Amino acid sequence: MSHDNVSSLAPRRAAIIETDAQALETARALAADFVREASQRDRERRLPLPELERYSQSGLWGITVPREHGGAGVSRATLAEVTAIISRADGSLGQIPQNHYYALEVLRVNGSADQQRRFYARALAGERFGNALAEIGTRTAAERRTRLTVDPQGGWRIDGSKFYCTGALYAQWVPTATVGEDGIQRLAFVRRDSPGVEIIDDWSGFGQRVTGSGTVLFKNVAVPDENVMVLTDPAAPANTIKPLAQIIHAAIDLGIGQAALADAVDFVRERSRPWVDAGVERASDDPLTIGEFGRLFIRLDAARALVARAGRILDAATADASPQNVAAAAIAVAEARVLTTEASLAAGSKLFELAGTQSTLDPLNLDRHWRNARTHTLHDPVRWKLHAVGNYYLNDAAPARAGTT
Structure with a gap:
């Protein structure tokens, strides 16, 4: 289906966010609204045009614009947290601006002063950047035929x-x-x-x-x-473009996992029945269920901590893009991506194991969390991130430039 004339594409002047705290506050307010019909949008494949308009008009799509160009220049840790907040409400909405932020980082690293001036102004005005990066049928994901x-x-x-x-x-x-x-x-x-x-x-x-x-x-x-x-440019020094893209991916998975866990908690508290051998009145008092929830909370808390840590290390590389700093950032982000992948998939799957058969009923659409996590975590293989992390610590080897680490 062609959508050359999708509505709501004439941007109005967006709000300007000035601080990290304001960005987080704005994200939380939007998320509270976006979550209300997230399941229906997923079920109906309903394009989230009104939600995206509010999202970009809120100023959040301009928060990575550097201060010298009129933006908030928020930390990478804040960008990741904003992304996780929105993704917890709706994984699709959390992913849509990922390549917008990527394009702004390419602009920061490789753009001319004139290009930066023009396109940063457009981002601050509320214009959205999509992407046409990947191709099907090439020998590798990095190859381009366009x-x-x-x-x-x-x-x-x-x-x-x-x-x-x-x-x-x-x-x-x-x-x-x-x-x-x-x-x-x-x-x-x-x-x-x-x-x-x-x-x-x-x-x-x-x-x-x-x-x-x-x-x-x-x-x-x-x-x-x-x-x-x-x-x-293979001859150019390593830069922060890929780590920036990757930390946003990690934050999307984190938010999806947090949403799955929150729905699991609600269902077990309100609807699940305890197993007959537990000897308790409520499913939330089942000691084995409690232990499994403890495991999930620990994994997701650890994943969130690794994303925040990766953001701080990426901030250092953004300020000083030495080969050592960029390599450290790439590895820190890879570590976060490994754990957010594992934790989001675990949360989406354990939801059903802990909540019980009722949770699989189609009208509830709780499977969307696992579907979202499984789909998004296929962006690039975690097994190669494990290799990159191990090779870095064991052999002092910087991550390969050609990959998406």
Whole structure:
């Protein structure tokens, strides 16, 4: 289904958030609203256009804009916490701006002063950046076939097909990963209404159902030179772009796991029956159930602590992007991603084991937590993060640049 004219794409002037505390307060207020119909949106695959409008107009989509450009320049730890808060309310809403923040980090690291001035202003005005990064059918996830060619009349032309384009359906801009004739990967900021751009709502994953993570097609799309910047340069020093993207992924999984655990607590307190051998009146007094809840709370608390720690280490690398600092940040974020993956999946699964057969009834839609966690944690393999962490501590080996650690 094509959505070239999705409504609510004309941004109004967004609020400006000035501090980390204000960002967290705003996120909590929005989350309290977003959670109310999260299950219905998932069940119906209802596009969250009104919610996204409130989300971006709240100013939260501009909180990573540096202070010198008028933004709050919040800490990476705060960005992760904001993401977890929203993801606990609705995992899809938590994921949609992930690549928006990623694009702003590419802009911070690789953009020119003029590009930063223009696109930071657009983010602060409430405009949303989606993404067209990944492709299907390439040899590896890092390979790109979408071509960026020089336009003899000036600027560039883009041709190709993208998938997993989270947020593009809802965006005014579609930052697009391309490869030039010189083999260099560049990020092109493409207006979503550019002639030749087609955005198709064909995401059919069983989780994260309303992220809009479908297809974007580019057919001889013109993009001016001033909207194109280097994405990856193998000769350049390591930077914070990938760790920034990865800590947001960790925070999304953390929020999904916290939501599953909260629903499990409510169900066991209010509806579950104790097992006959427990000898108690309430399921919440079953000693084996209590122990399993203790295990889940510990795992999710540990996951939250690792995400916060990774944010602090990433802040240090953002301030001083030395190879040592960037490597430490990448590893800290990888550690957080391992634990948030495991904890979110455990919470989504244990919910049913502890709550009992009633919890599987379809109208409750409690399976959305596991579906969301299982879908989102497939973004990149945890087994390679375990390898990167072990190799770093055992062999003093910095993480590989080509991966998504």
